[in-house]
Amino acid sequence: MARNKFDVDEELEEGFNASHLKRIFVYIKPYQKPIYITLFVILLANIAQMAGPYLTKIVIDQTIPNQDYTELFWIAVIFILSVVVTGLCMRYRIFSITVIGQDILKDMRTAIFSHLQKLPFSYFDSRPHGKILIRVVNYINMLSDLLSNGLINLISDILSVIVTLGFMFAIDPTLTLYSLALVPVLFLIVMIIKTAQRKAYQVLSNKTSNMNAYIHESIAGIKVTQSFAREEKNFEIFSDVSDAYRESWMKAVKIQFLLWPGVQNIAVMTTCLIYYVGIRGLGVDVSTGTLIAFVGYVGNFWNPVINIGNFYNALITATTYLERIFETLDVEPDIKDLPQAKIMQPIKGNVDFNQVYFRYEKGKDILKGTDFHVEAGESIALVGPTGAGKTTVINLLSRFYDVNDGEILIDGENIRDVTLHSLRSQMGVMLQDTFIFSGTIIENIRYGKLDATEEEVIQAAKIVRAHDFIKDLKDGYHTEVKERGSTLSAGQRQLISFARTLLANPRILILDEATSSIDTKTEVLLQEGLEKLLEGRTSFIIAHRISTIKNSSRIFYIDNGQVQEAGNHDELMAQKGYYYQLYQAQFDLLQAL
Known part of the structure:
Protein backbone atom coordinates (compact mmCIF):
# COMPACT_ATOMS: atom_id res chain seq x y z
CA MET A 1 0.00 0.00 0.00
CA ALA A 2 1.38 3.41 -0.98
CA ARG A 3 2.06 5.58 2.04
CA ASN A 4 0.07 8.77 2.29
CA LYS A 5 2.36 11.76 3.00
CA PHE A 6 2.03 15.12 4.75
CA ASP A 7 1.60 16.88 1.38
CA VAL A 8 -1.12 14.53 0.11
CA ASP A 9 -4.75 15.19 1.02
CA GLU A 10 -6.64 12.22 2.42
CA GLU A 11 -9.67 11.37 0.35
CA LEU A 12 -12.72 10.10 2.15
CA GLU A 13 -13.53 6.56 1.08
CA GLU A 14 -17.20 7.14 1.87
CA GLY A 15 -19.14 10.39 1.86
CA PHE A 16 -21.27 11.71 4.70
CA ASN A 17 -24.71 10.27 5.30
CA ALA A 18 -27.37 10.55 7.97
CA SER A 19 -26.18 7.34 9.63
CA HIS A 20 -23.11 9.24 10.87
CA LEU A 21 -25.36 11.49 12.96
CA LYS A 22 -27.33 8.48 14.19
CA ARG A 23 -24.09 6.89 15.39
CA ILE A 24 -23.54 9.81 17.76
CA PHE A 25 -26.61 8.69 19.67
CA VAL A 26 -24.89 5.37 20.43
CA TYR A 27 -22.57 7.40 22.66
CA ILE A 28 -25.40 9.58 23.98
CA LYS A 29 -27.69 6.67 24.95
CA PRO A 30 -25.91 5.72 28.23
CA TYR A 31 -26.59 9.25 29.53
CA GLN A 32 -30.35 9.32 28.85
CA LYS A 33 -31.39 9.83 32.47
CA PRO A 34 -29.26 12.94 33.21
CA ILE A 35 -30.19 14.29 29.77
CA TYR A 36 -33.92 13.94 30.49
CA ILE A 37 -33.48 15.67 33.85
CA THR A 38 -31.55 18.48 32.17
CA LEU A 39 -34.23 18.86 29.50
CA PHE A 40 -36.93 19.10 32.17
CA VAL A 41 -34.94 21.84 33.92
CA ILE A 42 -34.52 23.63 30.58
CA LEU A 43 -38.26 23.43 29.88
CA LEU A 44 -38.93 24.88 33.34
CA ALA A 45 -36.49 27.72 32.61
CA ASN A 46 -38.17 28.46 29.27
CA ILE A 47 -41.61 28.67 30.84
CA ALA A 48 -40.31 30.96 33.60
CA GLN A 49 -38.53 33.14 31.02
CA MET A 50 -41.65 33.42 28.86
CA ALA A 51 -43.63 34.85 31.80
CA GLY A 52 -41.82 38.20 31.52
CA PRO A 53 -43.42 39.61 28.33
CA TYR A 54 -46.86 38.28 29.34
CA LEU A 55 -46.64 39.95 32.76
CA THR A 56 -45.56 43.17 31.01
CA LYS A 57 -48.68 43.02 28.81
CA ILE A 58 -50.92 42.67 31.88
CA VAL A 59 -49.22 45.56 33.67
CA ILE A 60 -49.51 47.95 30.66
CA ASP A 61 -53.00 46.98 29.53
CA GLN A 62 -54.65 46.30 32.89
CA THR A 63 -52.76 46.97 36.13
CA ILE A 64 -51.51 50.52 35.47
CA PRO A 65 -54.78 51.83 33.92
CA ASN A 66 -56.71 50.38 36.91
CA GLN A 67 -54.09 51.68 39.37
CA ASP A 68 -54.21 48.27 41.11
CA TYR A 69 -51.10 48.46 43.33
CA THR A 70 -51.77 45.12 45.04
CA GLU A 71 -51.84 43.35 41.69
CA LEU A 72 -48.70 45.24 40.64
CA PHE A 73 -46.92 44.04 43.80
CA TRP A 74 -47.78 40.40 43.21
CA ILE A 75 -46.85 40.62 39.53
CA ALA A 76 -43.48 42.05 40.60
CA VAL A 77 -43.04 39.15 43.05
CA ILE A 78 -43.93 36.63 40.34
CA PHE A 79 -41.56 38.35 37.92
CA ILE A 80 -38.67 38.24 40.43
CA LEU A 81 -39.38 34.57 41.16
CA SER A 82 -39.36 33.79 37.43
CA VAL A 83 -35.96 35.49 37.11
CA VAL A 84 -34.59 33.51 40.08
CA VAL A 85 -35.97 30.21 38.74
CA THR A 86 -34.53 30.98 35.30
CA GLY A 87 -31.11 31.74 36.80
CA LEU A 88 -31.00 28.59 38.93
CA CYS A 89 -32.15 26.42 36.04
CA MET A 90 -29.54 27.94 33.69
CA ARG A 91 -26.80 27.34 36.26
CA TYR A 92 -27.79 23.66 36.54
CA ARG A 93 -28.03 23.43 32.76
CA ILE A 94 -24.50 24.74 32.18
CA PHE A 95 -22.96 22.36 34.74
CA SER A 96 -24.96 19.32 33.66
CA ILE A 97 -24.38 19.82 29.94
CA THR A 98 -20.63 20.23 30.44
CA VAL A 99 -20.37 17.00 32.44
CA ILE A 100 -22.49 14.99 30.00
CA GLY A 101 -20.66 16.36 26.96
CA GLN A 102 -17.20 15.60 28.34
CA ASP A 103 -18.28 12.07 29.32
CA ILE A 104 -19.51 11.47 25.76
CA LEU A 105 -16.23 12.78 24.32
CA LYS A 106 -14.27 10.52 26.66
CA ASP A 107 -16.27 7.51 25.46
CA MET A 108 -15.66 8.42 21.81
CA ARG A 109 -11.94 8.97 22.39
CA THR A 110 -11.73 5.65 24.24
CA ALA A 111 -13.54 3.87 21.40
CA ILE A 112 -11.21 5.15 18.68
CA PHE A 113 -8.06 4.54 20.77
CA SER A 114 -9.22 1.00 21.59
CA HIS A 115 -9.95 0.38 17.90
CA LEU A 116 -6.50 1.63 16.87
CA GLN A 117 -4.94 -0.99 19.16
CA LYS A 118 -6.52 -3.70 17.00
CA LEU A 119 -5.59 -2.38 13.57
CA PRO A 120 -2.85 -4.12 11.57
CA PHE A 121 0.65 -2.85 10.90
CA SER A 122 -0.42 -2.03 7.34
CA TYR A 123 -2.78 0.69 8.60
CA PHE A 124 0.02 2.51 10.43
CA ASP A 125 2.46 1.93 7.58
CA SER A 126 0.09 3.55 5.07
CA ARG A 127 -0.20 7.03 6.62
CA PRO A 128 1.83 9.47 8.74
CA HIS A 129 1.30 8.95 12.45
CA GLY A 130 0.41 12.65 12.76
CA LYS A 131 -2.70 12.02 10.65
CA ILE A 132 -3.71 9.22 13.00
CA LEU A 133 -3.01 11.28 16.12
CA ILE A 134 -5.22 14.14 14.94
CA ARG A 135 -8.24 11.83 14.86
CA VAL A 136 -7.86 10.86 18.51
CA VAL A 137 -7.10 14.36 19.81
CA ASN A 138 -8.05 17.27 17.53
CA TYR A 139 -11.08 15.85 15.74
CA ILE A 140 -12.63 14.59 18.98
CA ASN A 141 -11.95 17.97 20.62
CA MET A 142 -13.62 19.71 17.68
CA LEU A 143 -16.83 17.97 18.72
CA SER A 144 -16.55 19.30 22.27
CA ASP A 145 -18.86 22.29 21.86
CA LEU A 146 -21.30 20.30 19.74
CA LEU A 147 -21.71 17.59 22.38
CA SER A 148 -21.15 19.70 25.50
CA ASN A 149 -23.65 22.38 24.53
CA GLY A 150 -24.90 21.90 21.01
CA LEU A 151 -27.25 18.93 21.12
CA ILE A 152 -28.94 19.75 24.43
CA ASN A 153 -28.98 23.46 23.60
CA LEU A 154 -30.64 22.54 20.30
CA ILE A 155 -33.41 20.74 22.17
CA SER A 156 -33.59 23.65 24.59
CA ASP A 157 -33.93 26.14 21.74
CA ILE A 158 -36.57 24.01 20.04
CA LEU A 159 -38.53 23.87 23.30
CA SER A 160 -38.10 27.62 23.64
CA VAL A 161 -39.46 28.19 20.13
CA ILE A 162 -42.45 25.90 20.84
CA VAL A 163 -43.23 27.55 24.19
CA THR A 164 -42.86 31.03 22.66
CA LEU A 165 -45.16 30.17 19.75
CA GLY A 166 -47.67 28.79 22.25
CA PHE A 167 -47.76 32.12 24.12
CA MET A 168 -47.87 34.08 20.83
CA PHE A 169 -50.76 32.08 19.37
CA ALA A 170 -52.62 32.38 22.65
CA ILE A 171 -52.33 36.18 22.51
CA ASP A 172 -52.92 36.84 18.78
CA PRO A 173 -52.81 34.10 16.07
CA THR A 174 -52.81 36.56 13.15
CA LEU A 175 -49.88 38.59 14.45
CA THR A 176 -48.06 35.30 15.08
CA LEU A 177 -48.42 34.33 11.41
CA TYR A 178 -46.95 37.70 10.41
CA SER A 179 -44.01 36.89 12.72
CA LEU A 180 -43.37 33.68 10.75
CA ALA A 181 -43.59 35.26 7.32
CA LEU A 182 -39.83 35.43 6.74
CA VAL A 183 -38.99 31.91 8.00
CA PRO A 184 -39.00 30.47 4.41
CA VAL A 185 -36.27 32.99 3.53
CA LEU A 186 -34.14 31.58 6.34
CA PHE A 187 -34.48 28.02 5.05
CA LEU A 188 -33.50 29.20 1.56
CA ILE A 189 -30.31 30.78 2.95
CA VAL A 190 -29.47 27.60 4.88
CA MET A 191 -29.87 25.39 1.80
CA ILE A 192 -27.61 27.63 -0.25
CA ILE A 193 -24.83 27.76 2.36
CA LYS A 194 -24.72 24.18 3.70
CA THR A 195 -23.10 22.38 0.72
CA ALA A 196 -20.39 24.99 0.24
CA GLN A 197 -19.66 25.02 3.98
CA ARG A 198 -19.25 21.24 4.24
CA LYS A 199 -16.89 21.13 1.27
CA ALA A 200 -14.85 24.01 2.67
CA TYR A 201 -14.45 22.26 6.02
CA GLN A 202 -13.47 19.02 4.31
CA VAL A 203 -10.61 20.91 2.68
CA LEU A 204 -9.74 22.50 6.04
CA SER A 205 -9.72 19.04 7.65
CA ASN A 206 -7.23 17.84 5.04
CA LYS A 207 -4.92 20.82 5.51
CA THR A 208 -5.10 20.50 9.31
CA SER A 209 -4.20 16.84 9.03
CA ASN A 210 -1.32 17.61 6.66
CA MET A 211 0.13 20.24 8.98
CA ASN A 212 -0.17 17.96 12.00
CA ALA A 213 1.56 15.17 10.08
CA TYR A 214 4.47 17.38 9.06
CA ILE A 215 4.95 18.77 12.59
CA HIS A 216 4.93 15.23 14.02
CA GLU A 217 7.40 14.03 11.39
CA SER A 218 9.68 17.02 11.95
CA ILE A 219 9.78 16.53 15.72
CA ALA A 220 10.46 12.78 15.35
CA GLY A 221 13.32 13.51 12.92
CA ILE A 222 14.78 16.60 14.60
CA LYS A 223 18.19 14.98 15.16
CA VAL A 224 18.54 14.17 11.46
CA THR A 225 17.34 17.68 10.57
CA GLN A 226 19.99 19.34 12.71
CA SER A 227 22.68 16.88 11.63
CA PHE A 228 22.18 17.83 7.98
CA ALA A 229 21.46 21.52 8.66
CA ARG A 230 18.01 21.25 7.07
CA GLU A 231 16.31 23.77 9.37
CA GLU A 232 15.87 26.45 6.70
CA LYS A 233 14.48 24.06 4.09
CA ASN A 234 12.13 22.48 6.62
CA PHE A 235 10.91 25.95 7.60
CA GLU A 236 10.08 26.65 3.95
CA ILE A 237 8.08 23.42 3.73
CA PHE A 238 6.29 24.20 7.00
CA SER A 239 5.46 27.70 5.74
CA ASP A 240 3.84 26.23 2.63
CA VAL A 241 1.85 23.73 4.68
CA SER A 242 0.85 26.44 7.17
CA ASP A 243 -0.20 28.83 4.40
CA ALA A 244 -2.40 26.15 2.87
CA TYR A 245 -4.05 25.64 6.27
CA ARG A 246 -4.58 29.39 6.73
CA GLU A 247 -6.14 29.83 3.30
CA SER A 248 -8.52 26.90 3.78
CA TRP A 249 -9.47 28.16 7.26
CA MET A 250 -10.25 31.68 6.00
CA LYS A 251 -12.40 30.31 3.19
CA ALA A 252 -14.30 28.00 5.55
CA VAL A 253 -15.10 30.66 8.16
CA LYS A 254 -16.13 33.18 5.51
CA ILE A 255 -18.79 30.75 4.37
CA GLN A 256 -19.74 29.84 7.93
CA PHE A 257 -20.24 33.47 8.97
CA LEU A 258 -22.74 34.07 6.17
CA LEU A 259 -25.53 32.39 8.14
CA TRP A 260 -25.45 34.42 11.35
CA PRO A 261 -25.92 37.89 9.77
CA GLY A 262 -28.60 36.42 7.50
CA VAL A 263 -30.62 35.18 10.48
CA GLN A 264 -29.96 38.39 12.43
CA ASN A 265 -31.23 40.56 9.58
CA ILE A 266 -34.36 38.43 9.21
CA ALA A 267 -35.03 38.80 12.95
CA VAL A 268 -34.71 42.62 12.72
CA MET A 269 -36.96 42.75 9.64
CA THR A 270 -39.55 40.61 11.46
CA THR A 271 -39.56 43.03 14.40
CA CYS A 272 -40.05 45.94 12.00
CA LEU A 273 -42.88 44.05 10.30
CA ILE A 274 -44.64 43.49 13.66
CA TYR A 275 -44.39 47.20 14.50
CA TYR A 276 -45.67 48.16 11.05
CA VAL A 277 -48.59 45.70 11.09
CA GLY A 278 -49.51 46.52 14.71
CA ILE A 279 -49.43 50.31 14.20
CA ARG A 280 -51.20 50.28 10.81
CA GLY A 281 -53.71 47.67 11.98
CA LEU A 282 -53.34 45.49 8.89
CA GLY A 283 -55.81 42.71 9.73
CA VAL A 284 -55.11 42.96 13.47
CA ASP A 285 -56.38 45.06 16.35
CA VAL A 286 -53.85 45.03 19.16
CA SER A 287 -53.31 47.05 22.32
CA THR A 288 -50.03 48.74 23.20
CA GLY A 289 -49.28 46.06 25.83
CA THR A 290 -49.93 43.29 23.33
CA LEU A 291 -47.65 44.91 20.75
CA ILE A 292 -44.83 45.35 23.30
CA ALA A 293 -45.31 41.75 24.51
CA PHE A 294 -45.18 40.50 20.93
CA VAL A 295 -41.95 42.37 20.22
CA GLY A 296 -40.50 40.66 23.31
CA TYR A 297 -41.76 37.28 22.12
CA VAL A 298 -40.36 37.86 18.63
CA GLY A 299 -36.97 38.37 20.26
CA ASN A 300 -37.50 35.20 22.30
CA PHE A 301 -38.47 33.41 19.09
CA TRP A 302 -35.60 34.54 16.89
CA ASN A 303 -32.86 34.26 19.51
CA PRO A 304 -33.22 30.47 19.69
CA VAL A 305 -33.66 30.38 15.91
CA ILE A 306 -30.30 32.16 15.64
CA ASN A 307 -28.88 29.61 18.07
CA ILE A 308 -30.33 26.79 15.98
CA GLY A 309 -28.67 28.37 12.96
CA ASN A 310 -25.38 28.49 14.83
CA PHE A 311 -25.86 24.85 15.83
CA TYR A 312 -26.49 23.96 12.20
CA ASN A 313 -23.25 25.73 11.34
CA ALA A 314 -21.44 23.73 14.00
CA LEU A 315 -23.13 20.53 12.84
CA ILE A 316 -22.01 21.02 9.23
CA THR A 317 -18.49 21.66 10.51
CA ALA A 318 -18.63 18.68 12.85
CA THR A 319 -19.79 16.32 10.11
CA THR A 320 -16.39 16.78 8.49
CA TYR A 321 -14.67 15.52 11.63
CA LEU A 322 -17.28 12.82 12.23
CA GLU A 323 -16.59 11.50 8.74
CA ARG A 324 -12.90 11.12 9.60
CA ILE A 325 -13.59 9.60 13.02
CA PHE A 326 -16.11 7.05 11.79
CA GLU A 327 -13.93 6.30 8.76
CA THR A 328 -11.23 5.19 11.21
CA LEU A 329 -13.68 3.25 13.37
CA ASP A 330 -14.96 1.47 10.24
CA VAL A 331 -11.54 0.16 9.28
CA GLU A 332 -11.79 -3.58 9.82
CA PRO A 333 -8.76 -5.20 11.48
CA ASP A 334 -7.11 -7.58 9.03
CA ILE A 335 -6.05 -9.79 11.91
CA LYS A 336 -8.77 -10.67 14.39
CA ASP A 337 -10.22 -13.60 16.27
CA LEU A 338 -12.45 -15.90 14.26
CA PRO A 339 -15.98 -16.32 15.66
CA GLN A 340 -15.15 -19.87 16.77
CA ALA A 341 -11.63 -19.03 18.06
CA LYS A 342 -10.68 -20.84 21.25
CA ILE A 343 -8.18 -20.26 24.02
CA MET A 344 -4.77 -21.77 23.26
CA GLN A 345 -3.68 -24.06 26.05
CA MET A 427 5.32 -15.59 22.91
CA GLY A 428 8.13 -13.15 23.57
CA VAL A 429 8.83 -10.90 20.61
CA MET A 430 11.66 -8.43 20.36
CA LEU A 431 11.52 -6.65 17.03
CA GLN A 432 14.34 -4.83 15.29
CA ASP A 433 12.83 -1.45 16.11
CA THR A 434 13.35 -1.09 19.87
CA PHE A 435 10.83 1.17 21.62
CA ILE A 436 11.21 2.51 25.14
CA PHE A 437 8.20 4.20 26.74
CA SER A 438 8.38 7.29 28.93
CA GLY A 439 8.48 6.29 32.61
CA THR A 440 10.91 4.40 34.82
CA ILE A 441 13.19 1.61 33.69
CA ILE A 442 11.41 -0.88 35.94
CA GLU A 443 8.05 0.08 34.37
CA ASN A 444 9.50 -0.52 30.90
CA ILE A 445 10.83 -3.96 31.83
CA ARG A 446 7.48 -4.86 33.47
CA TYR A 447 5.57 -3.86 30.33
CA GLY A 448 4.94 -7.49 29.33
CA LYS A 449 4.31 -8.75 32.89
CA LEU A 450 2.66 -6.12 35.06
CA ASP A 451 2.57 -8.28 38.19
CA ALA A 452 6.32 -9.01 38.17
CA THR A 453 8.15 -8.33 41.43
CA GLU A 454 11.21 -6.09 41.57
CA GLU A 455 13.36 -9.17 42.22
CA GLU A 456 12.05 -10.79 39.02
CA VAL A 457 12.80 -7.63 37.08
CA ILE A 458 16.35 -7.50 38.43
CA GLN A 459 16.89 -11.18 37.63
CA ALA A 460 15.79 -10.70 34.01
CA ALA A 461 18.06 -7.66 33.72
CA LYS A 462 20.99 -9.66 35.10
CA ILE A 463 20.47 -12.45 32.56
CA VAL A 464 20.69 -10.04 29.62
CA ARG A 465 23.54 -8.10 31.26
CA ALA A 466 21.45 -4.90 31.65
CA HIS A 467 21.79 -4.86 35.45
CA ASP A 468 25.37 -3.56 35.40
CA PHE A 469 24.54 -0.25 33.70
CA ILE A 470 21.11 0.16 35.34
CA LYS A 471 22.47 -0.02 38.91
CA ASP A 472 24.96 2.75 38.07
CA LEU A 473 22.21 5.18 37.04
CA LYS A 474 21.15 7.93 39.44
CA ASP A 475 17.99 6.19 40.66
CA GLY A 476 18.80 2.70 39.48
CA TYR A 477 15.71 0.81 38.26
CA HIS A 478 13.52 3.78 39.20
CA THR A 479 15.38 6.16 36.90
CA GLU A 480 12.99 8.12 34.70
CA VAL A 481 13.60 7.76 30.97
CA LYS A 482 12.18 10.03 28.29
CA GLU A 483 10.00 9.05 25.35
CA ARG A 484 11.75 6.55 23.06
CA GLY A 485 14.53 6.32 25.63
CA SER A 486 16.37 9.29 24.15
CA THR A 487 18.60 9.59 27.24
CA LEU A 488 19.90 6.03 26.79
CA SER A 489 22.32 4.64 24.24
CA ALA A 490 21.02 2.36 21.47
CA GLY A 491 22.65 -0.63 23.15
CA GLN A 492 21.11 0.19 26.53
CA ARG A 493 17.68 0.50 24.96
CA GLN A 494 18.03 -2.92 23.37
CA LEU A 495 19.15 -4.53 26.63
CA ILE A 496 16.13 -3.07 28.46
CA SER A 497 13.85 -4.25 25.68
CA PHE A 498 15.48 -7.68 25.85
CA ALA A 499 14.88 -7.88 29.60
CA ARG A 500 11.24 -6.88 29.00
CA THR A 501 10.80 -9.74 26.55
CA LEU A 502 12.50 -12.32 28.75
CA LEU A 503 10.54 -11.31 31.87
CA ALA A 504 7.33 -12.40 30.15
CA ASN A 505 8.69 -15.99 30.40
CA PRO A 506 7.57 -16.97 26.87
CA ARG A 507 7.45 -20.53 25.55
CA ILE A 508 8.42 -19.24 22.10
CA SER A 516 22.37 -5.27 16.43
CA SER A 517 23.13 -2.26 18.67
CA ILE A 518 25.18 -4.12 21.30
CA ASP A 519 28.96 -3.98 21.21
CA THR A 520 30.92 -7.19 20.77
CA LYS A 521 32.06 -7.38 24.41
CA THR A 522 28.50 -7.02 25.75
CA GLU A 523 27.24 -9.52 23.17
CA VAL A 524 29.64 -12.16 24.51
CA LEU A 525 28.27 -11.65 28.03
CA LEU A 526 24.70 -11.65 26.69
CA GLN A 527 25.22 -14.97 24.91
CA GLU A 528 26.31 -16.54 28.20
CA GLY A 529 23.05 -15.51 29.85
CA LEU A 530 20.95 -16.57 26.88
CA GLU A 531 22.29 -20.11 26.80
CA LYS A 532 20.58 -20.86 30.09
CA LEU A 533 17.42 -18.94 29.23
CA LEU A 534 16.92 -20.66 25.85
CA GLU A 535 16.98 -24.13 27.41
CA GLY A 536 13.57 -25.73 26.98
CA ARG A 537 12.21 -22.84 24.87
CA THR A 538 11.61 -22.68 21.15
CA SER A 539 13.39 -19.67 19.75
CA PHE A 540 13.69 -17.95 16.38
Missing part, protein backbone atom coordinates in the same frame (compact mmCIF):
# COMPACT_ATOMS: atom_id res chain seq x y z
CA PRO A 346 -0.15 -23.75 27.51
CA ILE A 347 2.14 -24.56 24.60
CA LYS A 348 5.19 -26.80 24.39
CA GLY A 349 6.68 -25.06 21.36
CA ASN A 350 6.46 -27.38 18.34
CA VAL A 351 6.14 -25.21 15.21
CA ASP A 352 5.17 -26.24 11.67
CA PHE A 353 5.06 -24.15 8.51
CA ASN A 354 3.11 -26.18 5.95
CA GLN A 355 3.42 -24.89 2.38
CA VAL A 356 3.04 -21.27 3.48
CA TYR A 357 2.54 -18.58 0.85
CA PHE A 358 2.43 -14.90 1.72
CA ARG A 359 2.49 -11.58 -0.14
CA TYR A 360 2.38 -7.95 1.03
CA GLU A 361 1.37 -6.80 -2.44
CA LYS A 362 -0.74 -8.59 -5.01
CA GLY A 363 1.28 -10.65 -7.44
CA LYS A 364 4.53 -10.49 -5.43
CA ASP A 365 4.97 -13.52 -3.17
CA ILE A 366 7.50 -13.16 -0.35
CA LEU A 367 7.12 -16.75 0.88
CA LYS A 368 6.57 -19.41 -1.77
CA GLY A 369 5.58 -22.71 -0.23
CA THR A 370 7.80 -22.36 2.84
CA ASP A 371 7.84 -25.67 4.69
CA PHE A 372 9.65 -26.70 7.90
CA HIS A 373 9.18 -28.38 11.29
CA VAL A 374 10.71 -27.19 14.56
CA GLU A 375 10.79 -29.32 17.71
CA ALA A 376 9.98 -27.76 21.08
CA GLY A 377 13.11 -26.36 22.67
CA GLU A 378 15.04 -25.87 19.44
CA SER A 379 16.75 -22.55 18.70
CA ILE A 380 16.37 -21.67 15.01
CA ALA A 381 18.50 -19.02 13.35
CA LEU A 382 17.11 -17.41 10.20
CA VAL A 383 19.69 -16.06 7.78
CA GLY A 384 19.67 -14.93 4.18
CA PRO A 385 19.79 -11.83 1.99
CA THR A 386 17.75 -8.70 2.70
CA GLY A 387 14.13 -9.08 1.63
CA ALA A 388 14.30 -12.88 1.53
CA GLY A 389 11.44 -13.25 4.04
CA LYS A 390 13.16 -13.79 7.42
CA THR A 391 11.15 -11.13 9.26
CA THR A 392 8.04 -12.25 7.40
CA VAL A 393 8.41 -15.72 8.94
CA ILE A 394 8.32 -14.36 12.50
CA ASN A 395 5.57 -11.84 11.66
CA LEU A 396 3.40 -14.70 10.43
CA LEU A 397 4.24 -16.86 13.45
CA SER A 398 3.18 -13.96 15.74
CA ARG A 399 0.07 -13.43 13.57
CA PHE A 400 0.89 -9.82 12.82
CA TYR A 401 -0.20 -10.95 9.35
CA ASP A 402 -2.15 -13.98 8.14
CA VAL A 403 -0.90 -16.43 5.52
CA ASN A 404 -2.41 -16.25 2.04
CA ASP A 405 -2.12 -20.03 1.57
CA GLY A 406 -0.93 -22.93 3.68
CA GLU A 407 -1.02 -23.11 7.47
CA ILE A 408 1.09 -22.49 10.56
CA LEU A 409 0.72 -24.88 13.48
CA ILE A 410 1.91 -24.67 17.08
CA ASP A 411 1.69 -28.02 18.87
CA GLY A 412 -0.53 -29.17 16.00
CA GLU A 413 -2.99 -26.26 16.48
CA ASN A 414 -3.61 -23.86 13.61
CA ILE A 415 -2.79 -20.42 15.01
CA ARG A 416 -5.79 -18.93 13.16
CA ASP A 417 -8.12 -21.10 15.24
CA VAL A 418 -7.05 -19.60 18.60
CA THR A 419 -7.47 -16.15 20.12
CA LEU A 420 -4.76 -13.59 19.49
CA HIS A 421 -4.33 -12.88 23.20
CA SER A 422 -3.83 -16.51 24.17
CA LEU A 423 -1.31 -16.91 21.33
CA ARG A 424 0.77 -13.77 21.79
CA SER A 425 0.74 -13.89 25.58
CA GLN A 426 2.82 -17.10 25.33
CA LEU A 509 11.05 -16.51 21.91
CA ILE A 510 11.49 -14.37 18.80
CA LEU A 511 14.52 -12.11 18.40
CA ASP A 512 14.75 -9.93 15.30
CA GLU A 513 18.22 -8.34 15.16
CA ALA A 514 18.07 -8.22 18.97
CA THR A 515 21.82 -7.64 19.34
CA ILE A 541 16.67 -15.64 15.96
CA ILE A 542 17.37 -13.26 13.09
CA ALA A 543 20.87 -11.83 13.13
CA HIS A 544 23.45 -10.75 10.59
CA ARG A 545 26.36 -11.52 12.91
CA ILE A 546 27.35 -15.15 12.44
CA SER A 547 28.78 -15.14 15.97
CA THR A 548 25.27 -14.62 17.32
CA ILE A 549 23.80 -17.72 15.64
CA LYS A 550 26.66 -20.23 15.52
CA ASN A 551 25.39 -22.09 18.59
CA SER A 552 21.77 -22.39 17.35
CA SER A 553 20.26 -25.88 17.12
CA ARG A 554 19.65 -25.33 13.43
CA ILE A 555 20.20 -22.57 10.91
CA PHE A 556 17.70 -21.93 8.10
CA TYR A 557 19.08 -20.15 5.05
CA ILE A 558 16.06 -18.44 3.47
CA ASP A 559 16.06 -17.10 -0.07
CA ASN A 560 13.56 -16.81 -2.89
CA GLY A 561 10.68 -17.44 -0.47
CA GLN A 562 11.87 -20.87 0.70
CA VAL A 563 14.27 -22.58 3.10
CA GLN A 564 17.23 -23.33 0.83
CA GLU A 565 19.44 -24.93 3.47
CA ALA A 566 18.90 -26.24 7.02
CA GLY A 567 21.33 -27.63 9.56
CA ASN A 568 23.68 -26.65 12.36
CA HIS A 569 26.73 -24.48 11.81
CA ASP A 570 29.16 -27.34 11.22
CA GLU A 571 26.83 -29.20 8.87
CA LEU A 572 26.21 -26.15 6.69
CA MET A 573 29.87 -25.23 6.61
CA ALA A 574 30.66 -28.75 5.38
CA GLN A 575 28.09 -28.38 2.56
CA LYS A 576 29.89 -25.26 1.31
CA GLY A 577 26.62 -23.82 0.03
CA TYR A 578 24.79 -20.54 0.62
CA TYR A 579 25.55 -20.39 4.35
CA TYR A 580 29.23 -21.18 3.76
CA GLN A 581 29.46 -18.28 1.29
CA LEU A 582 27.76 -15.94 3.77
CA TYR A 583 30.13 -16.98 6.54
CA GLN A 584 33.19 -16.57 4.34
CA ALA A 585 32.05 -13.11 3.21
CA GLN A 586 31.72 -11.94 6.82
CA PHE A 587 35.04 -13.57 7.79
CA ASP A 588 36.84 -11.84 4.90
CA LEU A 589 35.28 -8.52 5.87
CA LEU A 590 36.46 -8.87 9.47
CA GLN A 591 39.93 -9.81 8.28
CA ALA A 592 40.05 -6.70 6.08
CA LEU A 593 39.19 -4.53 9.08
